[in-house]
Amino acid sequence: MLRSIESWKVNLISVWFGCFFTGLAISQIIPFLPLYVEELGIRGGNALSVWSGLTFSVTFIVSAAVAPLWGSLADRKGRKLMLLRASFGMGAVILLQAFVTQAWQLLLLRALMGLTSGYIPNAMALVAAQVPRERSGWALSCVSTGQISGVILGPMIGGLLADWLGLRMVFIVTAVLLMVSFLVTLFLIKETGYTPVSKQDKLSGRDVFRTLDNPRLMICLFFTTMVIQMCNGSVNPILTLFVRELAPNAQNIAFLSGVIAALPGVSALISAPRLGKLGDRIGTQRILLATMMVSLLLLVAMSFVTSATQLGVLRFLLGFADGAMMPAVQTLLVRHSRDNVTGRIFGYNQSFMYLGNVAGPLLGAAVSAATGYRWVFFATAMVVMVNVIFLRRFYRRPKTTLTPPLSQRETAEKPTDATSARSASAAEKAKTPG
Numbered sequence: 001m002l003r004s005i006e007s008w009k010v011n012l013i014s015v016w017f018g019c020f021f022t023g024l025a026i027s028q029i030i031p032f033l034p035l036y037v038e039e040l041g042i043r044g045g046n047a048l049s050v051w052s053g054l055t056f057s058v059t060f061i062v063s064a065a066v067a068p069l070w071g072s073l074a075d076r077k078g079r080k081l082m083l084l085r086a087s088f089g090m091g092a093v094i095l096l097q098a099f100v101t102q103a104w105q106l107l108l109l110r111a112l113m114g115l116t117s118g119y120i121p122n123a124m125a126l127v128a129a130q131v132p133r134e135r136s137g138w139a140l141s142c143v144s145t146g147q148i149s150g151v152i153l154g155p156m157i158g159g160l161l162a163d164w165l166g167l168r169m170v171f172i173v174t175a176v177l178l179m180v181s182f183l184v185t186l187f188l189i190k191e192t193g194y195t196p197v198s199k200q201d202k203l204s205g206r207d208v209f210r211t212l213d214n215p216r217l218m219i220c221l222f223f224t225t226m227v228i229q230m231c232n233g234s235v236n237p238i239l240t241l242f243v244r245e246l247a248p249n250a251q252n253i254a255f256l257s258g259v260i261a262a263l264p265g266v267s268a269l270i271s272a273p274r275l276g277k278l279g280d281r282i283g284t285q286r287i288l289l290a291t292m293m294v295s296l297l298l299l300v301a302m303s304f305v306t307s308a309t310q311l312g313v314l315r316f317l318l319g320f321a322d323g324a325m326m327p328a329v330q331t332l333l334v335r336h337s338r339d340n341v342t343g344r345i346f347g348y349n350q351s352f353m354y355l356g357n358v359a360g361p362l363l364g365a366a367v368s369a370a371t372g373y374r375w376v377f378f379a380t381a382m383v384v385m386v387n388v389i390f391l392r393r394f395y396r397r398p399k400t401t402l403t404p405p406l407s408q409r410e411t412a413e414k415p416t417d418a419t420s421a422r423s424a425s426a427a428e429k430a431k432t433p434g
Contacts, residue, residue: 007192008130012139014188015123016146018083021181022119023150025094025174028158030056036167040103051103055110057358062114064354070118071125071347075340079126080191082118082343087185089116091178098171119181120147121350125342126191128334136334137284141276141327145269148323152265155258208341217394218336218345220387221329224288225349226356227387228325231295233360234367234380236261242373247308260312267319275324279331285395288328291321292388299381303374 034052042051074082093113100106124140131139161170209215235242240257243250250256279287298318305311330349337345367379 007190008127008132011130011189011191012127012142014184015127015143018087018181018184018189019120019123019143019146020150021177021184022087022090023147024154024157025090025150025177025181027151027154028161029094029170029174030155030158032158032162032167032170035162037103037106039167040100040106042103051107055103055107058107058111059114059117060354060357062111063117064351064358066115067118067121067350067354068344068347070122071343071345071350074122074125074343074347078191079122079129079343080185080189082122083126083185083189084182086116086119086122087178087182090119091175091182092116094171094178095175098168098175118347118350121346121353122343124330125346126189128330128346129339129342130192133335134280137279137287137327137331138273138277140330140334141272141324144323144327144330145272148265148268148272152262152269155262208344211338211341212336214336214394218333220390220394221332221336222349222352224292224387224391225326225329226352226359227383228322228329229353229356230360230363230383231299231380232264232322233357234364234376237361237365238368238373238376241368243308243311245373246305246311250308256308260308260315263312263316264319264322267316268323270323271320272323272327275320276327276331279324279328284328284331284335285391287324288332289388289391289395291324291328292384292391295321295325296381296384296388299377299384303377303381 033056034048037051037055038048042048070082070086090113093109093116097106097109097113100109124143127139127143128136158170158174161173165173209218212218239261240253243257243260244253247253247256275287275291295318298314298321302311302314305314330346333345333349334342363379363383364376367376
């Protein structure tokens with residue numbers, strides 16, 4: 001049956017399941033990570049908070065540093081190889097985390113996990129390179145629903161497994177899921193039409209940006225990715241506490257907070273493919289700007305809520321915008337870059353995404369400590385507003401036309417200006433009578 005489907009559609013379906021299992025595997029560890037750190041011997045509120053924060057953030061910090069490297073290697077060796085590396089590497093490292101006996105061992109393995117990351121951005125790059133460009137918005141939005149589905153289900157499954165089987169078994173189950181992702185990639189994904197970039201023709205970071213028709217817009221899109229992740233992460237440190245403030249008499253604060261936290265993911269699943277398809281028709285940049293403006297208004301509204309129900313409704317509405325923003329950015333990255341640098345561009349974008357994962361919770365914790373919970377939503381909205389202003393500015397600015405850098409072979413074959421001038425002079429003399 002799969003053979004009768006176009007190859008890019010088979011890859012799209014396979015990548016969706018790969019991203020689903022990856023999102024599921026990674027997210028189901030996060031809820032009980034502080035409990036695992038405590039089980040490893042870290043006692044006391046301050047020490048536990050510091051160690052939990054370090055073990056959570058070190059993965060993203062290391063991932064941000066190495067993402068451009070993996071992106072460059074993807075352009076040279078192929079995206080499928082990077083998918084296999086990431087799924088197998090993360091599976092092996094997470095399996096080892098089940099057997100640690102000291103907190104420093106867990107911290108070291110979480111850092112190593114950052115080195116092995118990169119499945120989802122390379123999956124996006126592979127789909128972007130093979131899907132017809134007029135359908136890239138819809139395709140990348142569909143892939144994002146796989147990750148979103150895994151992230152939504154992961155904490156619930158992880159919590160159930162931790163209660164039934166113990167904390168260490170969750171790491172083992174997670175490793176098994178990543179091995180499933182590895183097998184799906186190995187046997188179902190076929191990378192067609194890929195032209196490797198030789199080591200001699202590999203471009204420097206500056207030359208990569210010289211190939212772009214609008215490099216300022218590309219940098220702005222990188223920061224947009226960071227802002228999107230900051231918006232999603234800034235509320236996480238204070239959400240449960242804010243829900244408790246809104247509903248002080250509720251007996252099931254943990255469950256209520258969990259539902260409110262998951263609501264944006266549910267609505268994002270509904271909106272992502274539909275808004276991606278709409279963006280292919282009316283313009284992806286319009287979808288991005290519109291959804292960012294909607295998220296800005298909803299974040300401001302959240303700072304004035306008086307009940308947990310109001311907060312839940314607004315977060316559900318926010319999810320419709322969230323489902324479109326990141327796929328829209330990725331679609332624009334594809335449409336404003338060339339195929340031979342797509343991996344590098346997605347690698348840079350992934351670095352900014354990881355930085356947003358770190359900066360978001362820090363922003364939320366700092367603002368809430370200084371001014372209160374409600375101001376976290378307002379401060380996040382202001383960050384979005386600044387980003388919207390810059391996006392509009394760079395879309396109005398005329399595109400910069402830059403000459404793409406030449407490969408070494410082309411440079412050797414291209415005559416110098418002096419040689420060209422002499423040749424032209426000789427030609428003119430030949431045309432002149434006598």
